[in-house]
Each structure stands twice: as structure tokens, then as C-alpha cells.
Amino acid sequence: xxxxxxxxxxxxxxxxxxxxxxxxxxxxxxxxxxxxxxxxxxxxxxxxxxxxxxxxxxxxxxxxxxxxxxxxxxxxxxxxxxxxxxxxxxxxxxxxxxxxxxxxxxxxxxxxxxxxxxxxxxxxxxxxxxxxxxxxxxxxxxxxxxxxxxxxxxxxxxxxxxxxxxxxxxxxxxxxxxxxxxxxxxxxxxxxxxxxxxxxxxxxxxxxxxxxxxxxxxxxxxxxxxxxxxxxxxxxxxxxxxxxxxxxxxxxxxxxxxxxxxxxxxxxxxxxxxxxxxxxxxxxxxxxxxxxxxxxxxxxxxxxxxxxxxxxxxxxxxxxxxxxxxxxxxxxxxxxxxxxxxxxxxxxxxxxxxxxx
Numbered sequence: 435x436x437x438x439x440x441x442x443x444x445x446x447x448x449x450x451x452x453x454x455x456x457x458x459x460x461x462x463x464x465x466x467x468x469x470x471x472x473x474x475x476x477x478x479x480x481x482x483x484x485x486x487x488x489x490x491x492x493x494x495x496x497x498x499x500x501x502x503x504x505x506x507x508x509x510x511x512x513x514x515x516x517x518x519x520x521x522x523x524x525x526x527x528x529x530x531x532x533x534x535x536x537x538x539x540x541x542x543x544x545x546x547x548x549x550x551x552x553x554x555x556x557x558x559x560x561x562x563x564x565x566x567x568x569x570x571x572x573x574x575x576x577x578x579x580x581x582x583x584x585x586x587x588x589x590x591x592x593x594x595x596x597x598x599x600x601x602x603x604x605x606x607x608x609x610x611x612x613x614x615x616x617x618x619x620x621x622x623x624x625x626x627x628x629x630x631x632x633x634x635x636x637x638x639x640x641x642x643x644x645x646x647x648x649x650x651x652x653x654x655x656x657x658x659x660x661x662x663x664x665x666x667x668x669x670x671x672x673x674x675x676x677x678x679x680x681x682x683x684x685x686x687x688x689x690x691x692x693x694x695x696x697x698x699x700x701x702x703x704x705x706x707x708x709x710x711x712x713x714x715x716x717x718x719x720x721x722x723x724x725x726x727x728x729x730x731x732x733x734x735x736x737x738x739x740x741x742x743x744x745x746x747x748x749x750x751x752x753x754x755x756x757x758x759x760x761x762x763x764x765x766x767x768x769x770x771x772x773x774x775x776x777x778x779x780x781x782x783x784x785x786x787x788x789x790x791x
Contacts, residue, residue: 435460435461435462436507436776436778437461437462437505437507438462438464438510438772439466439467439502439505439508440452440463440465440466440509440512441468441494441512441513442467442468442512442535443471443476443479444479445468445512447760447764447768448466448512449483450760450764450765451510451765452483452486453482454784455769455783456486457786458782459783460783463487464505465501465506466489466490466492467491467493467495467498467499468491468492468493472492473490474491475489475491476489476490496520499521503525503528506525507530507776508772508775508776509521509531509532509533511525511535511536513536514536515537515538516538517538517556518536518539518560519538519560520556522534522539522581523560526580531579531580531581532581533584533772533775534564537586537648537652538555538560538561539564540585540586540655541561541651541652542665543665543666543668544558544561546655550648550650550651561583564583566582566583566655567585568585568590568593568767569771570597570712570715570717571593571594571659572659576771576774577774578777580775582775585656585767586649586652586763587620587687587757587760587764588614588687588689588763589649589653589656590738590763590767591687591689591738591755591756591757591762592612592689592755593656593657594740595689595691595740595742596610596660597711598707598712598742599695599751601660601711602707604695604697605693605694605751606694606696607672608674610657610673610691611675611692612653613677613689613690614676614677614678614679614687614688615681615688616678616679616681616686617687617729617759618634618681618684619685620680620687620760620763634680636682637680637682638679638680638682639680640678641679642677645676647676647677649676649678650676654672654673655668657672683729685729685760685761686729686732686757686759687756687757687763688727688729688755689756690753690755691751691752691753692750692751693750693751694750695744695749695750695751698744699744699751703744704742704744704751705721705742708720708740708742717736717737717762717781718737718738718739720739720741721739721740721741723743725741726754727755729756731756731788731790732756732757732758732762733758733761733790734758734761734789735758735786735788736761736762736766736769736770736784737757737758738755738757739755740753740755741753769783770784
């Protein structure tokens with residue numbers, strides 16, 4: 435039995451992780467910690483969990499994290515940018531594993547984090563030793579490791595959409611455009627004006643205009659990894675245009691990825707290429723051009739679904755890729771990584787279809 439704890443108990447990702455873990459036969463929850471909701475039952479923040487978990491939220495202190503680390507095998511961490519190292523070192527000091535759901539250790543070069551997140555990185559050595567892992571792409575790097583950087587939601591959907599064609603060495607450099615949309619849960623749980631029903635309903639908007647979104651370098655680092663470039667030299671990476679938008683829906687991400695190709699494909703060829711590439715991946719589904727994927731197909735799951743197509747007139751690949759932003763984009767992938775580093779089948783507790791409609 436794998437014992438786990440979580441830091442960041444009242445966030446959407448932790449709530450989703452706990453919901454998914456109900457179906458996991460090999461895990462046991464030890465403790466939940468946060469700076470909010472202290473001494474409240476976790477089901478007071480996620481009422482649907484009443485009857486499944488009776489834990490109270492403990493204050494996020496060094497003493498409580500140390501106690502949790504001693505009693506746990508793995509600790510999930512979801513805290514604001516810049517705060518991971520303090521808690522990670524307590525857990526690692528007890529010889530236990532961490533899965534960080536934030537961005538602090540996603541970049542092999544801490545200077546990239548400093549450029550996009552601002553300030554001085556709190557622990558460059560920690561980020562250097564971490565394993566960033568989309569399991570379908572980097573599982574061999576992560577097996578048995580103790581420090582896992584769970585990927586971002588947009589980069590997950592985008593990287594999986596590009597992976598097969600990048601391995602064909604068919605993408606013309608610096609031609610990738612990512613048009614991305616996310617449900618409102620992707621903006622977190624803390625209240626802001628743009629998340630009010632009266633502001634978000636029947637509305638649609640771009641944000642982080644001008645190439646300023648922090649997932650841009652994460653996507654570029656993934657492309658560099660797949661194509662064999664130096665992860666410590668971002669100036670050599672393929673540059674992308676990444677533009678996110680906020681959807682007036684609760685969950686779901688759809689990214690439409692465009693890239694100029696160095697050779698022509700038919701839609702049938704692309705479908706065969708992608709289907710064959712992902713034939714052994716239990717959480718990736720590929721559909722033909724006649725079946726455009728929809729976000730609702732992945733609702734509440736750890737699946738990524740995609741439709742690859744080709745525009746012969748412009749010589750451009752067009753892939754529509756969908757995930758649940760707090761499923762495969764966060765909590766589901768964190769559980770998949772838990773299974774991976776603890777030696778369990780990656781599908782353990784995760785192989786269920788979406789609710790539909």
C-alpha cells in the first residue's frame with residue numbers, strides 16, 4: 435500500500451486527485467495540509483467527498499510536513515511559485531518522494547524559470563535533479579526517481595499532439611503555432627473578477643497576449659527534448675507562438691496545433707502514423723479527420739484525445755488535442771506519475787471513461 439499526503443489541500447487539483455484516488459486500490463491518504471481551511475474537514479471544501487475522506491486539513495507548517503513525510507511514501511505539492519523547495523527538502527530529507535504540481539522544478543535550466551516567473555530561483559540544484567515527466571514521452575527517465583515535476587496542462591495537450599510528427603523530423607523549425615483554450619478551473623480556485631459567472635458566461639477571450647504565457651518555454655523545452663537539443667540552451671530551441679484563451683466552461687482544454695511540414699501527408703497517412711505511434715498508450719486516443727475531438731469526451735479523466743489532419747494547400751499539419759485540464763492536465767497525470775515511480779501499472783486507478791453527456 436502506497437501512503438501519500440498532499441500539500442495544497444483546498445485547490446481544485448487536490449480535490450480532483452482525491453476524487454480519482456477513491457478508485458485507486460493501492461493507496462492510502464495520510465494527511466492534507468494547507469494555509470487555508472485549517473481544522474476543517476476536506477469534504478467541507480469538496481462536499482462530494484463526504485463519506486470517502488474524513489481527514490481534517492492541517493496547518494501548513496514545517497512540523498506537520500515533517501510528520502506527514504515520516505508517515506508517507508509520496509507527498510504531492512501544490513503551492514505558489516517559488517515556495518516548493520522549502521517543503522520538498524523536508525520530504526526528501528526523510529528519504530521520501532515528491533510530485534510537484536507547480537512550475538518550480540519543470541525547467542532543467544533555472545535561468546529559464548527566472549526569466550518567465552521573475553526573481554531568483556530558490557533552489558537551482560533541486561530543479562536540475564528533478565525529472566519532468568509526461569509519462570508517454572519521458573517515462574524511462576522517471577521510473578524509480580524521487581523528484582517528479584508534473585507537467586502543465588497546456589504543455590501536456592500540445593506535446594502529445596506534436597510528439598509523433600516531431601519524431602518523424604518533419605516539422606519545419608519555428609513554424610509551430612498553438613491556439614489553446616481552457617476551462618475556468620485552469621485559472622485556479624481563488625476568486626477573481628474574470629471567474630465570476632456574470633463575467634465568464636457567454637464570454638470568450640484571449641489572455642497573456644504577445645507571447646507572455648509561462649507555458650511557452652515549457653512547450654519549447656519539451657520540443658527540445660524530443661528533438662534531441664540541449665535543454666540548457668534555450669536559445670537553440672524551436673520557438674513557438676502559444677496563445678491561450680479562457681472558455682466559458684468549467685473543465686477542458688482544446689489546443690489546435692499548426693506546423694509547416696517538410697513533406698506532404700494525406701489525412702489517412704497521418705491517422706495511421708498517430709494511431710501506430712500511440713497504439714500501446716492506454717491514455718491516448720487518436721481519431722480520423724472525419725471525427726473532430728471534443729473536450730467533453732475527456733471530462734473527469736486522464737485521457738488525451740486528438741485528431742491529426744493536414745492542409746495540403748498550405749503544407750500545414752493541424753492537430754486538435756483535448757484533455758481535462760485538472761485531469762490529464764494535473765491530478766490524473768500526477769497519479770499516473772505516482773504509479774510510474776512506485777512500480778505500479780500506470781493505469782492503476784485511472785482507467786475509466788468520461789461522464790457523457
